[in-house]
Amino acid sequence: MHVTLPAGFRAGGIRCGLKKRPELLDLGLLLADKSLPAWALFTRNRLNGAHIPVCRDHLDRSGGLVRAVLVNAGNANCATGPEGVEDARVLCAALAERIGCPTEQVLMISTGVIGARLDAERVERALDPLLEEVGPDGAEAFARAIMTTDTYPKAHSRETTAGLVTGFAKGSGMIHPDMATMLAFLLGDRVPEGGLDAVRRIADRSFHRTTVDGDTSPNDTLLLWGRTRGVHPQQPRSDEGGSEGGAAGTVPPGDVERAYTEVAQTLARDIARDGEGATRLITIRVRDAADEQEATRIGRAVAISPLVKTAIAGRDPNWGRIVSAASSCGIPVEPAHMRLAIGDVDVYADGRPLVANEAAAHEHLVSREEVFITLHLGRGRAEADVWTCDLTADYVDINANYRS
C-alpha cells in the first residue's frame, strides 16, 4: 500500500482489544495539525449508531471544524441506548483534552458488532499509546485498524492538479450504502466547492454505486475533510494549511470535485472487490440510459440480484437473469431493445440470446478477477458504472457464523 497523507494530517492505528483475534488493530486516529472544515454524510437507516448523533452535534457546534477523528472497529456502539451515546461523548472529551482542543472538534466513529456496549474505559486507556503512534506515515495502520470482515485495508492516494486526495474505507458486509458506505474518509489539500452538496455528488457517483449484499448499515458514515486553499475565497487564508503543493489557487472547482470522486470510486470498487466471500469484482456498465439516475438505478437492480451474483460465482454467463433484474426495477425499459455484453462479447440483443457467444463470455468470467457486464438500454445517452461482487457459499458461511 502506497498511501500518502495530505500535509498537515497524521494518522495511526493500534490494538486496544475490541476485536477477538489478538493480532488485529482496532483503534485508529486521524489528526489534523489544526482544525479544518469537514462535512459528513450519515446512513439513512433509522437505526443509528451512537456515534451519529454525537458527530451531528459536534459538527453543528464546531461550525464544521474538525481536529481529530477517532475510529474503533470490533464494536458498532449501536443499539446501546443513551449509555452508548454517553460513551462516545466521553471518549471525544478525553481525546480533546489530550490534544488541547474543544470537545466538539473531535469526532468518534464506530464499526463492528451491533448491540454490545462499548468498553469505553479500555478505549480511553488506549488514547495515550495511540497518540504516540500517530504520524505522517500512519495511513496503513489507520486503514488496518478500521477493518471488520475486510480481507485487506482500503486506502488510496491520488496526486492531482487539485493537490493530493487520500481516502480510506472499510467494507465488507452490510454494504448497500444509502448515502455513504460503512465508514469512508476523504482527506485533501483543498476541499471541493459546494460543501455538503459536493459530498453528496461524490457519494452518488462512488459509494452509492457499490453494493455487496443489499443491507444498509446503521453506522454508514462518509467524512470529507481538508484544507480550503483556493476554493473557498470567502474563508480567510489563515485557515489554510502550511505545505505548498504544485497546484495554484486557481484550480477549477470541477477538478477538485473530480479528484475526490475518483478516489472515492477507487475505494467503492475496493469495497465491492473485497465483499464478504467474493471471488469476482463485477462492474456493471449501464449505457444509453435516459439519465444518469436511471442508469444507476438499473445498475443497482442488477448488482443486488442474488441470482445474477450466484451465476457469476458459477461462472455462468446467465444473461437471462441480468436482463430480468434490469427489467423489474420499475423503469419502463424495453427488453427487446436492450443489448447485453459480458466481457467483450454480446450475449443478448433484439430480445434473444446470442448463444454462439456464450463460450467466450464464460471464458471471461473464468479468467478475469474483474468482470464486466455492459448493458445498453437504447433509451438515451446517459451512463453509470455500478460495482458489486459475486455471491458465494463463503458469504453465507461468514454471515451464518458472524457472532459465534
Add this chain to the structure above:
Amino acid sequence: MHVTLPAGFRAGGIRCGLKKRPELLDLGLLLADKSLPAWALFTRNRLNGAHIPVCRDHLDRSGGLVRAVLVNAGNANCATGPEGVEDARVLCAALAERIGCPTEQVLMISTGVIGARLDAERVERALDPLLEEVGPDGAEAFARAIMTTDTYPKAHSRETTAGLVTGFAKGSGMIHPDMATMLAFLLGDRVPEGGLDAVRRIADRSFHRTTVDGDTSPNDTLLLWGRTRGVHPQQPRSDEGGSEGGAAGTVPPGDVERAYTEVAQTLARDIARDGEGATRLITIRVRDAADEQEATRIGRAVAISPLVKTAIAGRDPNWGRIVSAASSCGIPVEPAHMRLAIGDVDVYADGRPLVANEAAAHEHLVSREEVFITLHLGRGRAEADVWTCDLTADYVDINANYRS
C-alpha cells in the same frame, strides 16, 4: 397430498421431455367441463415470458372465459422472440382443436430456463397422451408437472362455507412476486366478487408476502378460475357448473374471498418453506404498524435481507440485523420504540438487546423448522405476516450451477 378438485374440473400431468431428468413430469393440464370465468395477474417485470401476451390476448378475446390451462415446466419460453409467442399460440390452437373449443379459451403458461426456444413439436405430440391422463384425481400429477427447483409439489384444498377452493403453486427460486408468484392457480366452486380487484387483494395478502431471493420472475402468473354460483347475480345461472355443494347462493362475499386468501396463503408459505436451499420457514409477524401496507413493507424489508437470512441459517438470533433491516426501508420507524421477539421471547426492546433471552431465542431457531420473528413497531394497530426462508450455502450452489 390430499387435494380434491372442485366439481367440473379435471387435471393431469405427464412427461414430455422438457426437463433433463427422465423421471420428472413436465407438462400439466387443468381442464374445465365447460368454459368458466377466470382472472389473471401477471408479472410487473418488463421482461415477459411469451405466454403472457398470449394469455392477455386470449382472456381479452374470450371475455375472460377459460376451458383449459396447459402448463409446461423446464422451459420458460422467455426471451425467445416472436417465434416463442407463435409457439404458445400454436399450442393453444392445437389443444383447442382437440377439446373442441375456441382457441382463445385455452391458456398456455411456461416456467423453467429463460432464453431457450421451446420444443413446440414435442409438446404438441404430448397433447393426446396428456388428455388421456387428465381426470378428477390428477391434481397431484399436475402439481408435480409444474415444479422447477421445488423439492415437493405445492397444492392445497380447503372446504369452506363458500365451497371448495383448490390451489396450486410452484417455487422455488426467482421468487419475489410483484403481483403474484411464479405460477399459481386457484380454482373454486364459486369465484369471489370483484373480479380482478379481488384477485389483487388475495395476492396482496398471500403471494405478495412471500420472498425467497428478491428476484422477480418474468413469468409470474396467478390465475383464479372457477364457477360463479351465487356471487355474480348478473350472470345467467346457466353459466354455473353442475355439482351442488353444501353452500347456498347466499354466502357472504367476504367468506368467498377469505377462502381463496387462506388457500393462497398456505401456498405462499409453502413456497417460502421450499425456497432453494432453505432449512427454515421464517414467518415475520409485523405488529402495531400504522397500516397494513406499512406492515407488509417492513416485513418484506426484513424478509429480503441476506444478513437476516444467513443469521437464521446459522441459528443466530441476530436481532441487530432484523432491527437494522426494518429501519432502512424508508418508513420513519423509531427503533427505540420497537420490540422484537424470536419465538416467544423478547430479544430487543427500548433500544437495547435483552441479552439474557438470547439462549432461548437460539433454542427456538435450532429446534423449530418454522421460526417466528415478531416485530412490534409501536406505531398503530395494523399488522401483516410475511414469509421467507433462510439463506444457505445450498442456495448458492443451486444457483451457481443452475444451467450447467
